[in-house]
Amino acid sequence: MAAEILTIKIGLVESVTFADGTTLESAIRKKPVEQVRIHELGAEGNDVGLKAHHGGPDKALFFMADQTFEKLTTLIGKDFDWQGTAIYGENFIVSELNETNVCVGDRYQIGEVIVEVSQPRKPCERLSKNSECEATQSLVRETGLSGWYVRVIQGGICKKGDKIDRLQRPYPDLNILHLNQLLAQKPSIKIKSDLERALACEVLAEAFKRSLRNQLSRI
Numbered sequence: 001m002a003a004e005i006l007t008i009k010i011g012l013v014e015s016v017t018f019a020d021g022t023t024l025e026s027a028i029r030k031k032p033v034e035q036v037r038i039h040e041l042g043a044e045g046n047d048v049g050l051k052a053h054h055g056g057p058d059k060a061l062f063f064m065a066d067q068t069f070e071k072l073t074t075l076i077g078k079d080f081d082w083q084g085t086a087i088y089g090e091n092f093i094v095s096e097l098n099e100t101n102v103c104v105g106d107r108y109q110i111g112e113v114i115v116e117v118s119q120p121r122k123p124c125e126r127l128s129k130n131s132e133c134e135a136t137q138s139l140v141r142e143t144g145l146s147g148w149y150v151r152v153i154q155g156g157i158c159k160k161g162d163k164i165d166r167l168q169r170p171y172p173d174l175n176i177l178h179l180n181q182l183l184a185q186k187p188s189i190k191i192k193s194d195l196e197r198a199l200a201c202e203v204l205a206e207a208f209k210r211s212l213r214n215q216l217s218r219i
Contacts, residue, residue, distance in 0.1 A: 003096035003164040005110060006066055008036050009086045010046035018129040028130050030086035035159040038113045040152050043091065057151050058118045058205035064090040064147035065098040072145045076133040087131055090147065094164060099144055099176040105203045107167040112156025114167065119208035120146045120176045122183075144180035149205070171201055179204075183211055187218040195219075 011030035017023045027047045037044045041060055048055040069082040069090070082093045099120070106117045123140035140146050179198060185191055195216045199209055 001096055003094055005092055005158065005160055005162045005164065006095055007032050007083055007093040008043075008158070008160050009033065009091055009093075010036055010043050011086070012045065012047045016130075019132045020129060022129060024126070024129075026126060026130075028086060028089045028126055030089065030091065032083065032085070033160075035157055037155070037157055038115075038152055039155045042152075046091065058207065059149040060152045061091045061115065061150050062089060062121060062147055063092045063094055063097075063102075063150060064088060066093050066095055067098050068145045068147060069093060072136070072139065072143070073131075075139055075143070075145075076131055076136055078131065078133065080131070088127055088147065089130075097164065099146065099148070099180065102148055102176050103169055103171050104174045104176070104179065104201060105171040106169050107153060108150075109165045109167055111158035111162040112154070113152070113158045114154035115150035116153050116203065117176075118149050118151045118203065119205040120144075120148055120180050122146070122208070122211065141180075141184055144177045144184065146176065146180055148176050151205075170203070174198060174201055174204070179208070183215060187215050189219060192216065192219050 009030035009032050011027045013025050013027045015023055016026045040057060066082055073080045080087045102117055104117050108115055123137045125137055128134050128136040182191060182195055195212050199212055
C-alpha cells in the first residue's frame with residue numbers, strides 16, 4: 001500500500017494547563033484540519049512554543065507514523081487516538097512510513113508540497129506533561145519512537161488523504177531509528193565510525209549534529 005497522510009494537525013501557541021498543574025505557553029495541542037498551506041517555516045495557522053528548541057527551517061513540520069503513535073501510547077498505558085487533538089505535538093500522522101524506513105535526506109512529494117527529512121525529533125519534557133506520563137520522554141529516547149522533522153523544499157497545499165511519494169534517498173544507511181540509537185547508546189569506540197558517517201551527512205540538521213558531536217567527544 002502507498003503511504004498517505006492520515007491526519008493533519010495545526011495549532012498556535014496558547015496557555016496550556018497540564019494534568020500536573022503546570023501552566024506553560026505551548027502549541028503542542030494541535031487540532032485536526034482537512035488541508036493546509038505549507039511554506040518554508042511550516043504551515044499556515046501553525047506555531048511552536050520554546051522557539052529556541054523548536055521550529056525554524058530544519059524543524060518546519062513534525063511527522064509521526066500511525067504505528068509509532070499507537071506503540072508509544074500502549075507503552076505509556078494510555079488509550080489516546082491519533083485522529084484527535086495532538087498528544088505528541090504531531091503535524092502529520094502517516095501510514096506505511098516509520099522510523100525504520102524513513103531516512104535523513106529522503107524527499108517526499110505530498111500534494112503540491114515537497115519536503116526533505118532533516119532529523120529525528122529529540123523529546124522534551126512537554127511530551128511527558130501532555131501525555132500525562134512522566135516516563136514518555138525517556139521512553140521515546142530508549143525506543144527510538146520519535147517521529148521525524150522535515151524542511152520544506154517546495155510549498156503549496158497538502159490535504160488529508162494525499163499520497164506520499166518518495167522522490168530521492170541519498171542516505172539509505174541513515175534511517176531515523178539508527179540515528180536515535182546513536183544518541184541512546186553509551187558512547188564507545190564501536191559506534192565511532194557510525195557517528196562520523198552521520199556527521200558527514202550534509203542534510204542532517206545542525207541541531208542534531210551537535211548532539212552527535214557531543215557523543216563523539218565522550219569516546
